[in-house]
Amino acid sequence: MxxxxxxxxxxxxxxxxxxxxxxxxxxxxxxxxxxxxxxxxxxSLYQVYAIVAGILDENLVEEGDVVSKDTILMQIINNTPKLNTQNAKLALDLAKENYSGSAAVLDGIKDEIVAARLKHINDSINYYRQKKLWKQQIGSKLQYDTKKLNYELASNNLKLIQSRYNRTKNELQTQVRQAENNYKKSLITTKDFAVKSKINGKVYALYKEPGEIITTTEPLASIGSATxxxxxxxxxxxxxxxxxxxxxxxxxxxxxxxxxxxxxxxxxxxxxxxxxxxxxxxxxxxxxxxxxxxxxxxxxxxxxxxxxxxxxxxxxxxxxxxxxxxxxxxxxxxxxxxxxxxxxxxxxxxxxxxxxxxx
Structure with missing residues (x-):
């Protein structure tokens, strides 16, 4: 059961x-x-980097700030670029002085051209005069050859000085342009020490404090859209x-x-x-x-x-x-x-x- x-x-x-x-x-x-x-x-969140090295002088914004494009976020200091800029300016001034200033190199060559041209004219007159007399059997063959040689030497010397003038002028112009480019480049480098925002947005993070060393491989801030x-x-x-x-x-x-x-x-x-x-x-x-x-x-x-x-x-x-x-x-x-x-x-x-x- x-x-x-x-x-x-x-x-x-x-x-x-x-x-x-x-x-x-x-x-x-x-x-x-x-x-x-x-x-x-x-x-559009991105990390802000410096394109130059130096020391952070000042953060010009705070975390949470809304910024516009090209707003300066922070300033980096470095004396080397400033000195380079000053040296580039001195080199530019010297190049301009050599080209067109009161101590212009070309002015000296111009004086040489004037003197060479006067000598060329004088030797030309003496040569053709002696040549005409020689055709009339007046004077000696030595006098004729000497006047001819002086004339030819004066002609060649004038051409050489004129060629040196043109060459020197081109070199000085090139030096001025190069000095201008170097100066402009140094100015751009100096401006690079002001780090700017690439977008309209908000500062979400700052990674460096004033006095810290800045490199080109470490981010300085984080910025993205605010809305x-x-x-x-x-x-x-x-x-x-x-x-x-x-x-x-x-x-x-x-x-x-x-x-x-x-x-x-x-x-x-x-x-x-x-x-x-x-x-x-x-x-x-x-x-x-x-x-x-x-x-x-x-x-x-x-x-x-x-x-x-x-x-x-x-x-x-x-x-x-x-x-x-x-x-x-x-x-x-x-x-x-x-x-x-x-x-x-x-x-x-x-x-x-x-x-x-x-x-």
């Missing part, structure tokens, strides 16, 4: 367990999405092929517990990050939160597809990804959309087909 009662109890437990794990497919609205963690960053923010997401390579621009994004931020924000995919970076096997995807807010800060984190779901009133079953009831357990045994089904909990059934069973949770 006790044995019969025990068997009945066991049968009852088994029956209740089977009934508990038996369900019917249900119709529901189904949304398929791709999950991602989220980091908020200002649009426009980007939602950065890292998408697994398995899901990236399903992501496209303008897809809807549902965002939950840790700083806004319980609030839901929407956005849309704005950019997909084509290069995979080999370190974590993900692709970077950006989205923009449709409804911007009241306050945002760089680095705020959260999570997001990128909506891939939506369907209304589709036949679904819990994913836990799937066997081998494409079968379900029924009263008639395992039956293959064709599936469609899915989310974390449910999957769409396209064919194989109906809403009246009981299914069992696999053991």
């Amino acid at each position: 006790k044995l019969i009662r025990l068997i009945c109890i066991l049968l009852t437990i088994v029956s209740c367990s089977e009934n508990k794990d038996k369900i019917l497919p249900t119709e529901r609205n189904l949304t398929e999405s791709v999950y991602s963690s989220v980091t908020i960053q200002p649009d 426009r923010f980007i939602i950065e997401m890292l998408i697994d390579e398995v899901d990236i092929v399903r992501i496209s621009e303008n897809q809807e994004v549902i965002i939950h931020l840790d700083a806004y517990n319980g609030d839901v924000f929407t956005g849309k995919v704005s950019k997909i970076y084509p290069k995979k990050d080999e370190r974590n096997q993900t692709f970077k995807v950006e989205a923009v807010f449709k409804n911007l939160p009241n306050v945002l800060y760089p680095g705020l984190s959260g999570e997001a779901n990128i909506i891939i597809a939506k369907k209304d009133s589709v036949l679904t079953i819990p994913k836990a009831y799937l066997v081998d990804d494409d079968k379900v357990k029924t009263d008639d045994g395992l039956i293959p089904i064709k599936t469609g959309l899915q989310n974390l909990e449910y999957i769409e059934v396209l064919s194989g069973i109906t809403k009246d087909t009981p299914i069992y949770k696999p053991e």
Whole structure:
């Protein structure tokens, strides 16, 4: 009698367990999405670098300040460029003085040309006079040859001095232009010690204090948009092929517990990050939160597809990804959309087909 009662109890437990794990497919609205963690960053965020080395003299802005393009952010000091600028100015003044000043080199050569031209004229007169007399057999051959030689030497000397004048003039002009370029270059270098903003935006961080050494390899500040923010997401390579621009994004931020924000995919970076096997995807807010800060984190779901009133079953009831357990045994089904909990059934069973949770 006790044995019969025990068997009945066991049968009852088994029956209740089977009934508990038996369900019917249900119709529901189904949304398929791709999950991602989220980091908020200002649009156009960039690191500010100096293009010259030196010592930070002064920060002219504070963190949180809104700045315009070309606003001077900080001033760097270095005496070497100033000395170089002064030396370049002295070299330019000397080059100009040599070219056109009171002690111009060309003036001396001009005087030589005048003297050479007078001698050339005088030797020319003497030569042609002696030549005419020699034709009349007056005078000696030595006198004729001497006058001719003096004339030829005067002609060559005049040509040489004129050539030296032109060459010296070109060299002095080149020296002036080179000195001007060096001076302008030194002025530009001096201006580079004033670090300016490249965009209209907000100062989010300052990394150096006055008195610290500045190099060209360390960032000095961080600047980005003051009003426009980007939602950065890292998408697994398995899901990236399903992501496209303008897809809807549902965002939950840790700083806004319980609030839901929407956005849309704005950019997909084509290069995979080999370190974590993900692709970077950006989205923009449709409804911007009241306050945002760089680095705020959260999570997001990128909506891939939506369907209304589709036949679904819990994913836990799937066997081998494409079968379900029924009263008639395992039956293959064709599936469609899915989310974390449910999957769409396209064919194989109906809403009246009981299914069992696999053991």
